Amino acid sequence: MDIKALASANPDHWARAACIRTLTLDAVAAANSGHSGMPMGMADVATVLFDKHLSFDASAPDWPNRDRFILSAGHGSMLIYSLLHLTGYKDMTLEQIKNFRQLGAITAGHPEYGHVKGVETTTGPLGQGIANAVGFAMAEEHLRAVWGKKIIDHYTYCIAGDGCLMEGVSQEALALAGRQELSRLIVMWDDNGITIDGNVSMSDRTDQKARFAASGWDVFECDGHDPAAIDAALTAAKASSGPAMIACKTHIAIGSSAQDTAKGHGALTDDKVVADTKAAYGWSHAPFEIPSDLKAWWESVGAKGADARTEWEARFAALSANKQAEFTRTFAGEAPKKLSATIKALKKQMSEEQPKVATRKASQMALEVINTIVPETLGGSADLTGSNLTNTGGLGVFSPEDRKGRHIHYGIREHAMAAAMNGMALHGGVKPYGGTFFTFTDYARPAMRLSALMKIAPVYVMTHDSIGVGEDGPTHQPVEHLAMLRATPNMNVFRPADAVETAEAWELALTSTTTPSTLALSRQGLPTVRTEHKTKNLTAQGAYVLADAEGKRQAILMATGSEVAIAMAARDLLQAEGIGTRVVSMPCWELFEEQEEGYRKRVLPGGPVRVAVEAAIRFGWDRWLYGERGKREKGGFVGMHDFGASAPAEELYAHFGITAEAVAAKVKALL
Amino acid sequence: MDIKALASANPDHWARAACIRTLTLDAVAAANSGHSGMPMGMADVATVLFDKHLSFDASAPDWPNRDRFILSAGHGSMLIYSLLHLTGYKDMTLEQIKNFRQLGAITAGHPEYGHVKGVETTTGPLGQGIANAVGFAMAEEHLRAVWGKKIIDHYTYCIAGDGCLMEGVSQEALALAGRQELSRLIVMWDDNGITIDGNVSMSDRTDQKARFAASGWDVFECDGHDPAAIDAALTAAKASSGPAMIACKTHIAIGSSAQDTAKGHGALTDDKVVADTKAAYGWSHAPFEIPSDLKAWWESVGAKGADARTEWEARFAALSANKQAEFTRTFAGEAPKKLSATIKALKKQMSEEQPKVATRKASQMALEVINTIVPETLGGSADLTGSNLTNTGGLGVFSPEDRKGRHIHYGIREHAMAAAMNGMALHGGVKPYGGTFFTFTDYARPAMRLSALMKIAPVYVMTHDSIGVGEDGPTHQPVEHLAMLRATPNMNVFRPADAVETAEAWELALTSTTTPSTLALSRQGLPTVRTEHKTKNLTAQGAYVLADAEGKRQAILMATGSEVAIAMAARDLLQAEGIGTRVVSMPCWELFEEQEEGYRKRVLPGGPVRVAVEAAIRFGWDRWLYGERGKREKGGFVGMHDFGASAPAEELYAHFGITAEAVAAKVKALL
Numbered sequence A, B: 001m002d003i004k005a006l007a008s009a010n011p012d013h014w015a016r017a018a019c020i021r022t023l024t025l026d027a028v029a030a031a032n033s034g035h036s037g038m039p040m041g042m043a044d045v046a047t048v049l050f051d052k053h054l055s056f057d058a059s060a061p062d063w064p065n066r067d068r069f070i071l072s073a074g075h076g077s078m079l080i081y082s083l084l085h086l087t088g089y090k091d092m093t094l095e096q097i098k099n100f101r102q103l104g105a106i107t108a109g110h111p112e113y114g115h116v117k118g119v120e121t122t123t124g125p126l127g128q129g130i131a132n133a134v135g136f137a138m139a140e141e142h143l144r145a146v147w148g149k150k151i152i153d154h155y156t157y158c159i160a161g162d163g164c165l166m167e168g169v170s171q172e173a174l175a176l177a178g179r180q181e182l183s184r185l186i187v188m189w190d191d192n193g194i195t196i197d198g199n200v201s202m203s204d205r206t207d208q209k210a211r212f213a214a215s216g217w218d219v220f221e222c223d224g225h226d227p228a229a230i231d232a233a234l235t236a237a238k239a240s241s242g243p244a245m246i247a248c249k250t251h252i253a254i255g256s257s258a259q260d261t262a263k264g265h266g267a268l269t270d271d272k273v274v275a276d277t278k279a280a281y282g283w284s285h286a287p288f289e290i291p292s293d294l295k296a297w298w299e300s301v302g303a304k305g306a307d308a309r310t311e312w313e314a315r316f317a318a319l320s321a322n323k324q325a326e327f328t329r330t331f332a333g334e335a336p337k338k339l340s341a342t343i344k345a346l347k348k349q350m351s352e353e354q355p356k357v358a359t360r361k362a363s364q365m366a367l368e369v370i371n372t373i374v375p376e377t378l379g380g381s382a383d384l385t386g387s388n389l390t391n392t393g394g395l396g397v398f399s400p401e402d403r404k405g406r407h408i409h410y411g412i413r414e415h416a417m418a419a420a421m422n423g424m425a426l427h428g429g430v431k432p433y434g435g436t437f438f439t440f441t442d443y444a445r446p447a448m449r450l451s452a453l454m455k456i457a458p459v460y461v462m463t464h465d466s467i468g469v470g471e472d473g474p475t476h477q478p479v480e481h482l483a484m485l486r487a488t489p490n491m492n493v494f495r496p497a498d499a500v501e502t503a504e505a506w507e508l509a510l511t512s513t514t515t516p517s518t519l520a521l522s523r524q525g526l527p528t529v530r531t532e533h534k535t536k537n538l539t540a541q542g543a544y545v546l547a548d549a550e551g552k553r554q555a556i557l558m559a560t561g562s563e564v565a566i567a568m569a570a571r572d573l574l575q576a577e578g579i580g581t582r583v584v585s586m587p588c589w590e591l592f593e594e595q596e597e598g599y600r601k602r603v604l605p606g607g608p609v610r611v612a613v614e615a616a617i618r619f620g621w622d623r624w625l626y627g628e629r630g631k632r633e634k635g636g637f638v639g640m641h642d643f644g645a646s647a648p649a650e651e652l653y654a655h656f657g658i659t660a661e662a663v664a665a666k667v668k669a670l671l
Helices: A003-009 A011-031 A037-053 A074-087 A094-098 A128-147 A162-166 A168-179 A208-214 A227-238 A271-281 A292-303 A306-317 A321-332 A339-353 A359-373 A414-427 A438-454 A481-486 A499-511 A563-576 A589-594 A597-603 A649-655 A660-670 B003-009 B011-031 B037-053 B074-087 B094-098 B128-147 B162-166 B168-179 B208-214 B227-238 B271-281 B292-303 B306-317 B321-332 B339-353 B359-373 B414-427 B438-454 B481-486 B499-511 B563-576 B589-594 B597-603 B649-655 B660-670
Strands: A068-071 A156-160 A185-191 A218-223 A244-249 A377-381 A407-409 A431-437 A459-463 A492-494 A517-521 A544-547 A553-559 A580-585 A609-617 A635-640 B068-071 B156-160 B185-191 B218-223 B244-249 B377-381 B407-409 B431-437 B459-463 B492-494 B517-521 B544-547 B553-559 B580-585 B609-617 B635-640
Touching: A003 A011, A003 A271, A011 A037, A011 A074, A011 A094, A011 A271, A011 A292, A037 A074, A037 A156, A037 A185, A037 A227, A068 A074, A068 A128, A074 A094, A074 A292, A128 A156, A128 A162, A128 A168, A128 A185, A128 A377, A128 A414, A128 A438, A162 A168, A162 A185, A168 A208, A168 A414, A168 B168, A185 A227, A208 A218, A208 A244, A208 B208, A218 A227, A227 A244, A306 A321, A339 A359, A339 A499, A359 A377, A359 A459, A359 A499, A359 A517, A414 A431, A414 A438, A431 A438, A438 A459, A438 A481, A438 A517, A438 B438, A459 A499, A481 A492, A481 A517, A481 A609, A481 B481, A492 A499, A492 A589, A499 A517, A544 A563, A553 A563, A553 A660, A563 A580, A563 A609, A563 A660, A609 A660, A635 A660, B003 B011, B003 B271, B011 B037, B011 B074, B011 B094, B011 B271, B011 B292, B037 B074, B037 B156, B037 B185, B037 B227, B068 B074, B068 B128, B074 B094, B074 B292, B128 B156, B128 B162, B128 B168, B128 B185, B128 B377, B128 B414, B128 B438, B162 B168, B162 B185, B168 B208, B168 B414, B185 B227, B208 B218, B208 B244, B218 B227, B227 B244, B306 B321, B339 B359, B339 B499, B359 B377, B359 B459, B359 B499, B359 B517, B414 B431, B414 B438, B431 B438, B438 B459, B438 B481, B438 B517, B459 B499, B481 B492, B481 B517, B481 B609, B492 B499, B492 B589, B499 B517, B544 B563, B553 B563, B553 B660, B563 B580, B563 B609, B563 B660, B609 B660, B635 B660
Parallel strands: A068 A156, A156 A185, A185 A244, A218 A244, A377 A407, A377 A431, A431 A459, A459 A517, A492 A517, A553 A580, A553 A609, A609 A635, B068 B156, B156 B185, B185 B244, B218 B244, B377 B407, B377 B431, B431 B459, B459 B517, B492 B517, B553 B580, B553 B609, B609 B635
Antiparallel strands: A544 A580, B544 B580
16 A cells, blocks of 8 residues: 555645544554544545535534434444544544543444434444434435425435444345435445454455345445545435445555554554554644644534535525424424323223224224324334234335335334334434334344434334234244343333223333333233223333222232233132232333332332232343332242243143133232 | 146146145144245245255154255245155154144244254244254355265255345345355245235345345246256256355245235135135145145155165264264264363362453363364354454364364354354254354344254353443443343353353353353453362352351352452452351352252342342342342342443443442441
8 A cells, every 4th residue: 555645646635534544543542442443444435525525514413404424333433533523513522532432431432322413323233323324314215205305305324344234234224225215325335355353255255236236226436545536436326316335445544554454453552553654644743633724624624514504594494383393393302292182082082992902903093093193203014014003094105106105114124124213213303113023122122222222212013022922933922022121221111901001102102202112012902901091191100000909908910911901800810709909000110110119119019919920931020029128028920931832822821821810829829 | 827737737746746735725724824825835846855856864854964954934834844744754743734833733833943853943033044054054064074975965955035035134144155155055035026015026126146146156046836947946056166046936825816915925714715726726635635646755755865864874884983972972962071071170270370361261261172172163253253262272264165164254243143053053063152242142132042942052152241341332331131141041141250160151051952051251351269179060050159258147249250259359348347248159040040949048048138249230130139939138239220331341340330349338238
C-alpha cells in the first residue's frame, strides 16, 4: 500500500480522513482497548459519505427527515464517534473521545443508542445494524407515502463488515429489502478480507456481490480509498431502483504495520505502532489534536445540511396544525389520547359478551379497534399471519405497490422481523408490531434483547404460547420462554388471561415508549374471567386479585394466561370444600415488581399457602411462592417440568397434570 | 397439472409414490391436523431417492455408514413416517401411522429424534435441518479421513423447503458448506413457490440457485415429478465437487383442489377433498391400505442396502480389536476410560500450582490434555478462536486440505455452528464443542434448545460470561443468559470458579451422553479457590461446601464462577468480625437439583441467612435463597439488576456493587 501516493493524489481529502484515523488511533491507545483497524480502513468512505451525500445537520440531530447513518460494524465505534465530534455534535466533545470506553462516558465500546445523538441504533452484535437499516428504510418508504415527499424523503446508509454479512440475519434482511425494493437503502460493505481469526477466506468464500444481486439488489463497487470512486459509487447507488450495495475494497488498519492482518482488526496500542502509523500518514500533530482548519472544514460538513433542514421546517410549518400535532405525536411515540377510551369501551364489551376466544383472537379483536385509531401502527408476521392474527380489516399489505399498506409479510424471518421492527421504532413515526409463534422467540431473541437495551418499544405478538399448541409437538411448545424473557431487563412480558386482559395489555404496549412488550398469547380458546367491567387497567399493576377467598383465606392461587381459568376452577373445587381461596392473575410480573411494596403485600399477603399455575417451567416462580422476605408461606407449583409432547392440547394438559384437580390437590397437600 | 398424464407416463413409479401420498392424506385426515401438501409434493423425489440412491438398510437402522436422510422441512413429517413404514423400519407400524400426532405415538407432529430410528434429527423449527446436515457432512468428511473410506464413506441428503431457505441460519450453513467443499452433501429444495401466507413471491424473490452458487455450491434442477429427471439430477449431484443443491420444481398438494395454494400447505381433512384427490391419483384402496405388491416393492427398497451393510460389517470385522473397540466407543459417545485419571492429575496440578487464570484459559489448559487422549473431539469457534481459547496444540484446522484437522473456523456464524454441532453429535463418532461469547448464546439458542430436546451432548464453550467483559459494553455483557439456559430443560449450565472446577466441568461435559453442556467462562483472571486437592469431582454434585464457617454458622454465601472468589473474600471479612460464614460454590444448579434432598440440606441447611453472589440478574436465585420448603431463611442477592456498561471490568464490579464489602454488608443487614 503506497500511503504517500494516496495522500499526494488527494491531499485535502487525505488530511480530512486522517482526522478520523488519528482520533481512532489516539482513543484506542488511551483506552488500551477497542478496534483501530476498521475506522482506519473506512475513513475515506465515511469522509466522502458525510461530505457529499449524507443529509444531516449536526446542530439539529433530531431533524426527522435527516438521512440515517448506521454503523452495523459497531466494533468500529471510533469511526462514528470521530465523525460526530468532527462535524460538531455538541455532546461529542473531545473529552468524551479521550474517555473512550470509560465509565460514564458516552463513548461506549460499541455505539449505544441513547448515549449520544447521531448514534441511530445500538450495534455491536453483528448483523443487527444492517437489519435495523432495512427497518429504517421500510419506515421511510411508508412515511413518505403517508406524509408526502415534502415531509419524509431521505436515505438510509449502512456500513457493514464481513461479520455482518456472515451472520444469518443479514440474509433475512437483504432478501426482505430486495423483495420490498427499498431503493433508498444503501449498504456500504467494508470489503477488507479480514476477520478476527484471520482471512475471511478461512471461513467464507461467498461472492457477496452475487449474493446480494440474487436477492434483487443493485450492486456497485469501488476502491474504498479513492474518493472519486467512492463518490461515483454513492451517486450511482442513490439512483438505483432497488436497494444498493457498494463493495468498498479497503485495507484494514491502513498504513500501520498491522495493515491487512487480523491483528489490525483489534486495538493498536503500541506507542511505536501508533507513532509510525501517524508518520506514514504525514500527521505530525499531538495526540487528539485536530488542526483548526481541518476542524473548521469538518464543522462546515456538519452545518451544510442546515439549509435543507430549515427548508423542511418551513414545509412542516405549512402543514395544518392538526397534521403538525399528529406528526409530532407519532414521532414522540405517544399513543393517541382516544386510545384509553377505546380500550375501555372494548373491555366493557368483552366483559359483557364474555367470549370464549383464544387470546391471539382477542388480540386481533383489540387490533381491529386499535388500528383504526392509531394510524402509526405497522404490523406484520413472519409468515404466520393467519395464526398470529396480526392483520385487521383494511390495513393493506405493505409492498412496492402499496407503501401505505400497514401489514408486512416478513417471510419466514423472525430475526430480521424483530431487527427491522427495532429500526422502525428508532426511525420514529411508526409503531411496529410483529408476530410469530412464541417458541420462535428463540430466533428473534438477539434483536429483542436490543429492543430492551435500547429502551425502545416495539410490540412482539407471540402466539401459541404453551403446550396448548397441541399436535405440533415440543419444538413448537415453549416451556422456558416466559422465564427467558422475564429474566431480560426492561422487557414487559404480558400473558393475558382473556379478552379483557389482552385489551389491557395492548393499551400498555402502545403507551410504552421506553420498554418493549411481548404478548404471549394462547392458541386455544379461553373463557372470559374478567366478567365484571372495571374501567381501571388492572393489568397495569402487573398482578391483582381476580377472585378473593370466601371465608377464611387459606390459599392463594397465582396464575397467568390460559391457566387463570384453571385456577378459577380449582378455586371452585376448594371453596366447595370450605377452603377459602384467592385467585391472583399475574399478567405481567415486571409491572407487579414495580408496584409499591404495600400493594404487592395486599395482593400476596403472608399466611395462606401459595400455589402457582403456569403451563411453563417453574423457573422464576419462587420469587412469588416464598414471599418478599422469605416468609414461611409454603409454596407449590403446577406446571411443566420438561419439554412438551405431540398430542391434542386438552390431552396434554391432562397428561402433564395441569388441571383444576391437580391444583386443588396441591393446595390440600400443603395445608 | 395433468395428473393422469403423469401417472400413465410412469405407472409403476406413480403407484409407489402414491403410497406416500395416500398414507399422508389418511394420517392427516385422521389426526385432523398436520401438513398434507409437502409430502404429496415431494413424494416423487423421495421415492427416487430411496429407491435408487439412498444407501440404507431398514433392518439395521444404526449401521454407522448408512447415508443420512434429513427432512429439514419437518412439518412434512408424514413424508418420512411413510417412507419408514413402507420400507420396513420395524417400529414404524401402521398403528403408529394411524396414531399420527397422538399422545404416546412415535409419529409426533414434527419428526422427533429418539422416537424412532430413521429420524436422524429433530426438525420443525425451520432451517435447523439444513444446518444439521452440514454438521453431518462435516463429521463424515472427518471420519472418512480418520477411519478410511472402507469404514466411513457416505452421503448426507437433505430435503429443505422455502422456509428453511428463508431462515438466516440457512445462509450461515450453506456458506460454511461451500467453504468446506462438502461434496457429499446434497440438498433437495422443494421449490413449490408456496408458504403459509401465500406465494413465496409475497415475501421473497431471491434467486436461490444463484445464492447457493455464490457460496460455491453446484446447482442442479429438475422437474420434481419426473422420476427420470430426479434420478439424473441426483446422479449429477453425487458426482459434484462441491456441495450440491437440486432445485426440485414441485406442486404442493399435487392433485388436490388445494394444489399450488397456501391452503395446500396445511391439513387437508375434508372427506371429499381426500376422496377426490385419491380418485385423481387413480387410487381405489381403503384408508391406510397399501396393496401387498406395492408394500413388497417398498420393502425390497428397504432391504436393498443389506449387501452393502454386510460387506461393511466384514470390513469392520477386519479391523484390529482395538480399532473396533475405539470405533464402538466413539459412536456410543463414551469418553475414554483414562479421562478420569487425566482430569484428576490436572486437578492435582492446578490445586498445587494455584494459577490465577481466566476460566477460559483454564478451559484451554484442560483441553490441552483432553484433546490428546480424546481423539474424537471436534472443536471450533465462531471467529473468536483467540478469545474462546478452543484450540490446542496440534489439533490442525479442519478444511478441504486437512480433513483430519480437529479445529473448525466456523466463521461469524454462531447459529450454524450450534446446529452443525448438533448434526455432528447425531452423526456419531465425534464429540463436538464450539465457542463464542456467552452473550451470543442468543444467536445460537434455537439450536441449543434442540440439543437439549434431542438429548444429545455437544459442549458449548461460552466465554466472556459477565460484566467482566469490560469495555465492550452491555451488548457484549450477558446478564440474563445464565437464567435463560438454566430455565431450559435438560441443559447443564456450568459456571466454574477456577481451574479446578473448570477441569471438573469438562470431565462432566465429556462423559455426558444425553445432556448438552454449556460452560460459562470468565474473560478475567480468577484465583484458584480449590487449593486443596480432592480426587472426587465436586462439580458433579452441582454445589458443595467450599469453605465452612468457623464458629457458629450464621451465614451462607452462595456463588458461581468469578464471584466465588468474591464470596471467599467476603467470608474473610465476616469471619474477622466473628460472623461464622460458609461459602457454597454452585457451579451447576441442574446437577445440584438432581442430588438427593439430604445432600442439598447438608449443603444449604436452614437457619443461617443466605446471600447469593452472581454477576448476573437475580432471576432464578430465589429457588436457593428461600430453601426447599419456604423456610424462614432470609435471603439476599448481590449482583446485577439491569444491563451492564462499558468500562474496565474492575471498575464495573465496583460500580455495580459486586464486591466482598457489599456481600458482607448484605449479610450484616440481614442478621
